[in-house]
Amino acid sequence: MANITDVARVAGVSISTVSYALSGKRPIAEATKTRIAEAVHELGYRPNAGARMLAGSRTNILALTAPMHEDTHPPALMAFVLAVVTAARSFDYDVLLLTEGEATTGLRRVASSSLVDGIVMLDVTTDDERTAVVRELGLPSVLIGIPGDTEGLTCVDLDFEAAARLSLARLVELGHTSVGLMGHAEQLYGRGSNYAPRFRDSFLEAGGESGIATAFHTTEATREGVEASLDGLRAQLPDMTAVVLNCNENIHGILLEVLREREVAVPAALSIVSACSSFSTEHFLPPIDVIPLPAQSSGQRAVELVVQQLAGFVDPHVELIAPTYQRKQSTAPPAAAAL
Amino acid sequence: MANITDVARVAGVSISTVSYALSGKRPIAEATKTRIAEAVHELGYRPNAGARMLAGSRTNILALTAPMHEDTHPPALMAFVLAVVTAARSFDYDVLLLTEGEATTGLRRVASSSLVDGIVMLDVTTDDERTAVVRELGLPSVLIGIPGDTEGLTCVDLDFEAAARLSLARLVELGHTSVGLMGHAEQLYGRGSNYAPRFRDSFLEAGGESGIATAFHTTEATREGVEASLDGLRAQLPDMTAVVLNCNENIHGILLEVLREREVAVPAALSIVSACSSFSTEHFLPPIDVIPLPAQSSGQRAVELVVQQLAGFVDPHVELIAPTYQRKQSTAPPAAAAL
DNA sequence: CTGAAAGCGCTTACAG
DNA sequence: CTGAAAGCGCTTACAG
Structure with a gap:
């Protein structure tokens, strides 16, 4: 493999000139630059990564x-x-x-x-x-x-707080006044990642501020878990017309299935917003409104x-x-x- | 950051001895080794990656x-x-x-x-x-x-060929004589990854060898796609009692849902095997037999x-x-x- | 605008 | 069992 010395020889310059031409750290005559570029190309030269790290004290x-x-x-x-x-x-x-x-x-x-x-x-x-x-x-x-x-x-x-507010704002705009939040599994609200509680707290806070009835329930990613969460929310919000999901992906599909069985039409009878999801909500039936995790x-x-x-x-x-x-x-x- | 020279000085040896002690490429006296190890520990020494690459011409x-x-x-x-x-x-x-x-x-x-x-x-x-x-x-x-x-x-x-045979063998063992294969989307069987056709061909071949009625259908990852695939297989195999899935993950959930709606019980009325899947099939209802992608x-x-x-x-x-x-x-x- | 040279921190023949 | 030293291929002051 060609090294900087080879390039210098072919271009008829010193190795420092080659180095500077390549790094652009000092001005080089146009003609020189061209000859070096030609030599580099001709030899298929690439600076050795290890040498660069050692001499330059940066690794890229x-x-x-x-x-x-x-x-x-x-x-x-x-x-x-x-x-x-x-x-x-x-x-x-x-x-x-x-x-x-x-x-x-x-x-x-x-x-x-x-x-x-x-x-x-x-x-x-x-x-x-x-x-x-x-x-x-x-x-x-x-x-x-x-x-x-x-x-x-x-x-x-x-900004999970803003995301919580945004999800609710959108539903309020549509006229909803009673909105549930299906959250992650319970353990996520103890230690661990803190985005889940951040979302929940802002959601409930925003509900209070806008005079909307809100409720929160944790959700296990099983059919039973989803039903328990949904029923739990309904118990707190008998007039619930929308639900925000800030939860596991699997829960989305299960929820839609449960709703279908219970003959709850989406969005006619229940609106759904998926918040902070990293996956595509495009393939669900219906495709779900989403605030993506960027x-x-x-x-x-x-x-x-x-x-x-x-x-x-x-x-x-x-x-x-x-x-x-x-x-x-x-x-x-x-x-x-x-x- | 301490370097090899520091270690050598502290241990009272030459840098080559330090290097050899660390690489184990030549025998070092027990006492020397100990002193070097102590110096390394004391100084928190780690060989510089760039220097190593350059001198050793390997990067790890x-x-x-x-x-x-x-x-x-x-x-x-x-x-x-x-x-x-x-x-x-x-x-x-x-x-x-x-x-x-x-x-x-x-x-x-x-x-x-x-x-x-x-x-x-x-x-x-x-x-x-x-x-x-x-x-x-x-x-x-x-x-x-x-x-x-x-x-x-x-x-x-x-070994996709073996996986295809294994999926079928298992079903044959259970007494099935008419087994469909729900494949990937059509485009996967043209150019692109070749595992899909490998699986399909072996599956059909194995069916022929064991005197089992088999059929294949491509499957798009939509509800319509899944229904089309299932109906297509049924058209070819009116007595189909089992289906092997060598397809997209999303298709699994959709298929189970379609079957539930059609009141086809799994596995009572239809057995399902998921072949070469990288995801967990544990959370489906029922959990699906699987030949995992290792x-x-x-x-x-x-x-x-x-x-x-x-x-x-x-x-x-x-x-x-x-x-x-x-x-x-x-x-x-x-x-x-x-x- | 360019060059000669030191030096980065290792590894590894070469020597003993 | 150990050391002195060359050399890996660069970058970057130092000089002009």
Whole structure:
């Protein structure tokens, strides 16, 4: 494999000139630049990654830690992973993938061997053990998700509070006055990821503010769980005409099936909004209105923030991404209003 | 960050001794080894990755190319990615993740800059453009999946032919004599991934050999598609008592729903086997018998083969992984036999 | 606008 | 069993 010396010889210049021509870090005569470019092309030259890391003390590699929890939805994780990789490449960074088995040890390892320039953390939980490592390493790092203690950390996440309000606002606009929230499984509201309680609390709060009757129920991803949740909400809200789902994907299909059996028409008798979902709600019958979990923009923004940290100092902060509402066919004015 | 010179000084030895002690490439006196280990621990020393790559001309990094096609099932891809990463780590390799946008350019880039020691390719299609690159690069590489032309390539995949036979054998054992195959969407049987036709052909062949009536129908992942497929099979097999699914995950749920509406009991009136599925069939009602797509063992084996190639010459070859059958609650003797 | 040279931190023959 | 030293292929002050 050709090296920089070969290129220099063919182009008739010194290796430093080749290096500078390639990095653009100092002005090079047009003619020289051309000869170097030709030599590079002719020899199929690519700078050796290891030599570059060693001499330049930067690797152009980002670590991406993507653990799988029990409640991790694989397609969601995949969407975030792809988003981060794509964004990283656009800044000329490669991505080293670290998984659960190596949550903290892996981070320590790649950081202290100077294998990576920065870190992007996925699927952050409230008391994530990785946050301590990231603080300790002092490497440019961005979390996608918000841990309990954000002190000294830079985080990116969907604005779950705004998403909760948006889901409700949309239904209120249509005339609904009694809206239930089918939540995740109970365990998610204890420790673990904090987006679930964030959503729930804002939802209930927004209901209070707008004078809407609201109720919340956890939901297990089984038929029984869905029925229990639905019945629980109806018990609290006898006139419920709409339900917001902030829950597991599987629950969506089960709910639609239960409603079909009970001959509850969607959206005629019950409107449905899926909030903060990473999956397509297009194939459901009917397609469900959705406030998507913005994998692409989260990944993009996270990488941007790492790159900015690499370029200079950035104050640790939390960035919330504004939710968007996608209208499909699962919402309508409440039946009572329609009569 | 401490370097090898620091360690050598603290341990009172030369840097070459430190290096050899760490790599184990030559015998070191027990006492010396201990002092070095202490120094390493005391200083929190980790060899610099770039320096190691440059001096050792190996990176301990594997490239993993994981493109997303239209018909890629994200959870499946995720399962393979995790399996490869986990296996790689067990051999002390890290994994650099390459995605679609960089299918061939990315491989060329990381290979010619000596960023990676080997390549694992996921989701290989019949006429995969990456195979040409892999052949040209001459880097240790293993494909998970089988392209049209395997010349010079090492491939690992589930034995789809055996899986097809196994699914049918199980049903025959139960007494079924008329079994339909609900396949993937039509486009998958043209170009693209070749596992679908491999499964179909073996299924039909096995049916012929065992004197069982079989039929095949492509299936679109919509309600209409599923009904069309089911009705199509029934038209060909009026006495059909079992169906093998080698198709999209979404089709499973839709099929169960259609059957429920039509009051076809599973497994009493119709047995179902899901073949080569990467997802859990546990949560369906009833849980569906499955021949899983072995993500874990495929990833494990692929990495092993790359590592073997790294260690010495390995003849390019195709390795098929034997299918396993997991009994759940979706199969039973045919109703006619039960009567 | 360009070059000669030091140095990044390792690995690995070469020597003893 | 251990050390001195070359060398991997770059980047980047230092000089002109």
